[in-house]
Amino acid sequence: MLSFQNVTRVFGQSTAVDHATFDIDRPMMVGIIGASGAGKSTLLRMINRLTDASDGRILFEGQDILPLKGADKRRWQSQCAMIFQQFNLVPRVDVVSNVLHGLLNRRGLGATIFNLWPREDISRAIAILDRLGIAEQAAKRAEALSGGQQQRVAIARALMQDPKIILADEPIASLDPMNAQIVMRTLRQIHEEDGRTVIANLHTLDTARRYCDRVIGMRKGRIVFDGVPELLTPAAAREIYGAGHDFSEAATSTEIDALDRPEAAMRDDAYAARLLAD
Template sequence: MLRIETLTKRFGDKTAVDAANIAVERPTMIGIIGRSGAGKSTLLRMLNRLSDATEGTITFEGEEVSSLRGAAKRDWQSRCAMIFQQFNLVPRMDVVSNVLHGTLNKRSTMATMFNLYPQADIHRAIEILDRLGIAEQAPKRAEALSGGQQQRVAIARALMQDPKIILADEPIASLDPMNAQVVMQSLRTIHEEDGRMVIANLHTLDTARRYCDRVIGMRDGRIVFDGTPAQLTTGAARDIYGAGADFSEDATSTQIETLDRPEVRKAKALV
């Protein structure tokens, strides 16, 4: 279904992603973990074609998307939706209009300029918001919502594209633990109910184990782990994070009950 072969991205003399190979045979939920600077975000940006690969190919359902240009590239980006850490909403615009921006690739320039949307699209946007538990926020400005609510609006906007793949780049990094769990459960439900592939960059081992079917670990641009959550042992995590024997999984935890312990705060400083 999705095949990434020797995918490489260089910035000058720095290699951000080094010959990545990933094969996905069916829609699944994948977590990509690793330290900051490991190449996770660059990998997703190449998948979405926000950034071009230096070498290698990306193939989806038999089509080489890494070589697409112009309208074909924009069509791919509508089938491969992107969710960002900072939400990328229009703060002063109401929530439902932000969600409707997910249809921009399919609308005329004139309709976009005058903010004109078919009634069916408006109804669908509200239905998606209702599915995510925030339909009552539809008339409010996006800036009036909490971080967790704004991220769910960003997910709703992605769903308006009706994508085959949803890419989530650190979707919970700026959220508190409770909102992080709500957002991750929303992505998991979308995967299970819609049969969409979800690939999420994550910092936390417990989140990857809890919500993902498959975990990929990156270190210094290279894939150093690719397996099931059960195979993500503490030893494997040490290798992914380049940590020594003093590495503690609590350092990457989003579990509310562990976050306030002094030893956890100290461990986080090591990651």
């Protein structure tokens, strides 16, 4: 499906991604891990064409997506939805309209300016919100929602595009542990139920092991690990992060300690209870 062939991105004197090569041959959930500055975000942004590559090829279903321009580039971006760490919602606009913004490449700017959407689009947006457990928030302004709810709105906006690939750039970095797990379970369910490829930049090893079928580790722009989560040993982690034997992944854990969990973090309706159930 997706093939990276010696893909490089250079910014001035700095190489952000250095001859990255890998293949994703079927729909799966892939986690990309590494320290800050390892090149994870640049890698994702090149797939979505938010950043151009300096060299190499990125093939999707046999087509090189790097030379695409104009309408062809926009069509590709509609198939390749992006979810950001800071949600990138319009704060003062209601939730359902934010979800409908996922159709901008198809419906045009006029629909956004005048908030004129076909009834079937509105119904579909609400159905997606219902699937993600936040349909009751549809009429609220996005800024009124919690961080975890806002990230689910961003996921709903991505699903509105009906993409083949979902890219998530540090989707849980701004969230508390409970909401982080809700978001990761949501992405995992989307992969399993819809058969979509999900590629997520992550900074916690336990998250990559728990939710991903495959993990790619980057260090200083290079891929230094590519394998199943079971192979992500402490030694492999030290290689990815360039750390010594005193390296402990516990400091980056997103696991929830029930004894220390604040009462406010327990409130996220029946959706949270269902997703977090063992």
